[in-house]
Amino acid sequence: MRNALLRGLLMTALLTHGALALAVQDCEFNGKSVNPDNGNETKGLNGLLRCKDRDTGEIEREYELRNGDSVGLSRYFRKGQLYKEFTITANGPHEGLEREWAANGRLVLEFTNVNGNARGLRRAWYDDGTLKRVDWVAENEREGASVQYTPSKQLAGLRCGPKPLLAPHVDDAALCGFGGKPSTVSTYSTEGTVRSTQTLLAGVVQKATSFYSNGKPQEEEERQGSNRIERFFADDGSKRREKLWTEAEKPAALLRESEYHASGTLVRERLYTLVDVGGRKRSRLASEARFYLNGQPQSKDVYTQEGNTELRDTQRFSDKGLLRAQGRYALDGRYGERAVGVHKSFFDSGKLELEEHYDDKGNVKRQRLWDETGKLLSDDELFEDGSRKAYAR
Template identity: 45%
Template sequence: MTISTKFVLRCLFPVFAISALCMSNAMAIEDCEMNKESVNSANGSTTAGKTGIMKCVDRNTGKLVREQELRAGVFMGLVRYYKDGVLFKERNVNEHGNTDGQSREFAPNGQVLREENYVNGSTRGLVREWYPNGAAKRISFIGENPKEKATVKYTQDKQLSAIECADKPLLAPHANDAALCGFNGKPSKVQLYAEGGRLRSQFTLLAGEIQQASYFHDNGKPETVDEVGTKQKTRKLYSDTGILLKETAWNVTEKPAAIEREVEYHETGPKVREQLYAFLEKDGRRQNRLISDASFYLNGQPKRSEKFTLESKGDIKEVRNYFDSGKMSSLERYVYEGRYRERPVGVHQSFAQNGTLVRESYYDERGRIQRERSWDENGMLLADDQVYEDGSRKAFSK
């Protein structure tokens, strides 16, 4: 059923917040009474000065829809909501219409599904959830600041499925996060499961901090493994056959942690790419920058190497390309000018398989080619040309 705009806007007014109309059928008409007198929650004159519980029923079915407390004509205190005459939620509101105090939700069989506490509209303290059969589903704590937040969650088979640790134990006596999160002075090993019993991840926790984390493929083999030391954090990604595919390292002494190295591997095992990072000063700012990007042939020989440096003329990229024999095939230099823009500078060289220089190209500071020389594989000069802006050339003369 589509709820009209008029209905949605009406549900936003504080005095009618989370009314039975907003919680159930938008077309339902309520009949309400207090102390056996008919009242209308939309007409303040009928509730002015009254204290007690207002009960509202669906005019069509006669079933109870809600009960709401008034104090001296103000809607505040206990509010209960019913579906098909069965209680499914209750809460307390303050004089501003904000939830304040305990709030609970129920299953049709009466089992409490959720219980939490509010302070003027914001959840604070313990939050507990249950499955309809009464088994614990989720226990959490929400405090005044981000560090005061802890959670444990369970599957229907009572296996731990999620955990979030604060900087101190917060869930007792409903969950032993002191032991689970490693606040007892020794590391804690925690396994997390999916519904059905599949192991999803495994953690080593100490004083609420993750020291090691493993995530698993459906076949039970590791997918991701994180390890955290005092200076470095590493992450390894594996295929479902157990082959290492990627490895990343961060410097955790930096705030936030700064990437140091990233290595990629072929599905057959060899390293195919490695990127290195370091902090450099530029324009008075300390920045973590890529300083090296190398790729490799599957036979283990270097394929391409890019090194990045800061010089007076700007950001410089030096590129070396290689034959699969490991011998260099070209050497080039560029000034990095922005996203996908780079300007060739200096002398660019190309080499034959035997290592002989076969081409040199000379660029000025504006990236324009000025001179080009070429040789055969025996080192005999074939051409030495001066190159002009329009691409024309003539033999170079000293």
């Protein structure tokens, strides 16, 4: 076992040595061989250090030395051809212009670093020189802008800034509707199919639709005054969900959520009210309604607040729209709840069938029962041990 372990370690060492040997570089400064890993050999040097692959002789890297440190221009090569160039500062981050090239020698990326981060104009090209992307990179993404193109020069993506930022490389003033009139643009996949269509005014999306690969709408967004509506579709084109937001608040607050059956029938709707939380308006659920597929109400819950207690008043209906039950619940935490007050259930005729009185702890204290003719069958006081006693008549 010991011999096997030694053989394994030896094989690992040989493989590692072989891998390292493939990456060995020879570096020189002003024609003199220099080991960049030896500080004594680079100490005090000022100028360009070049490193070549020992086996092929092809240049792989060259970089500027200032007083022996790697500061200034730095270039990388592939198969002897320049593919990346940037500038290093004394404390490490890239600074200034950075560029990359394709194997055919064409420029494919160009941007400016500020303290190690891309800032301002950033451009990218496909290997054939066709424009691929133009960005304005800001510290805050909302202050930036971006345009992407497919290899066939069709618009692939668009994100507008607060003002035109990409001229003269891209006319984002026209694309984003900064001329006082709305602009409608479409984006495309690499196969040439429409991915989205949007209408913009002063850089703000007024209406936008994204599409499934089959051409059916997938999502839709529309602004109406200070409100924004979001719609979500199944791949057959049927609307399944919708959300209404108000943008009068920052951040935007949800006002309504709706869900739809594949047939288009509304099956669920949630309404929200705005409440003040820490000086900001936040959405709080006010009511939730569910519907049968025939359009009749199935249930309705209304949420209110009494002091520190949140209450839910609930109603349940038959598929004919007749009230079958109603009651109130006090909500305890996220999932718990307890019945409070008077709860009632009804016959299909609408006559009262059962009435239960709950105390603040959720226990039934009184129960009354009727038959379908309206005759009172029982009226009992209930006790915590399960026993009961009829009220005096």
